Amino acid sequence: MTETVTRRRHSPAVYRRRRLVVLLGLLAVIALVVWLVVAPPWRGSAADSPAPVASPTPTGDPVATDLPALESDGSAATPTPGPSGDRAASDAEAAETADDVAVTSSAEPCVPGDLLVEAVTDKTEYAAGENPQLSIRLTNNGDACTLNVGTTGQVFTVMSGNDTWWKSTDCQAEPSDLMVLLEEGQVVTSAAPITWDRTRSSVETCGATERQAAPAGGASYHLYVSIGGMNSTNTAQFLLQ
Incomplete structure (x- = not known):
């Protein structure tokens, strides 16, 4: 004579908890993907710093306009x-x-x-x-x-x-x-x-x-x-x- 085993059904609260765990896990995966795209951990501080801008420096010689006037002690x-x-x-x-x-x-x-x-x-x-x-x-x-x-x-x-x-x-x-x-x-x-x-x-x-x-x-x-x-x-x- 075979004995029939009756499975016990979980309450609705158990299913709700499982769905919540799955949803939280999915949200965590999405957040991780977004973080990797927006702020990749392999970027160092050098990449975050703006590149230095070279200040312009005059090169060469000014174009002549006239000759400087001599200074004297006032007697010569x-x-x-x-x-x-x-x-x-x-x-x-x-x-x-x-x-x-x-x-x-x-x-x-x-x-x-x-x-x-x-x-x-x-x-x-x-x-x-x-x-x-x-x-x-x-x-x-x-x-x-x-x-x-x-x-x-x-x-x-x-x-x-x-x-x-x-x-x-x-x-x-x-x-x-x-x-x-x-x-x-x-x-x-x-x-x-x-x-x-x-x-x-x-x-x-x-x-x-x-x-x-x-x-x-x-x-x-x-x-x-x-x-x-x-x-x-x-x-x-x-x-x-």
Whole structure:
């Protein structure tokens, strides 16, 4: 005689608990997949950090606009204000331009054969009590090139015959360097001329209140200039009355 086994049915509460466990497990799997996609554990801190941005740095040399004006101790020569009447403002503007107009250049240093260096005076004859104003003019007849046009490399010399009467480097104050790019065919001149006070200069008399006056009465003088080690191809002759 076979005995029939009757299976016991679970209560509805048991089925509800099982379905809840399955649902929670499914939600956990979905959450894990989302986490792996959105925030993969293999990403290190380097990937989370933004890439560094290189700050722009000026390269090359500023394009030449004019030549810096010489500074002196006030006895050998005095800088002459430009058209604005304010030489200091002119120099500051030139320096700002040099900072703002930085260019990338592979130009070679200038050589004497490419540059025309000229001595320039504002007049050829000066009346009694009138002081000569001296400048440099540069013309680049070659390819674009670089040159130190700072006051360290500028030399003004006034001579009468073989007698040197005045030299800008005798009493120069605070010389500085300034590397610039001279474009092909470019012409630049002194930002502001300097005024020779018609006296003899020397390193021993820079602070003197009285120095030997240059002869006048039609006496002839010649201005020689050099810049960056390159001498002027001419002299500027003038007369003192």
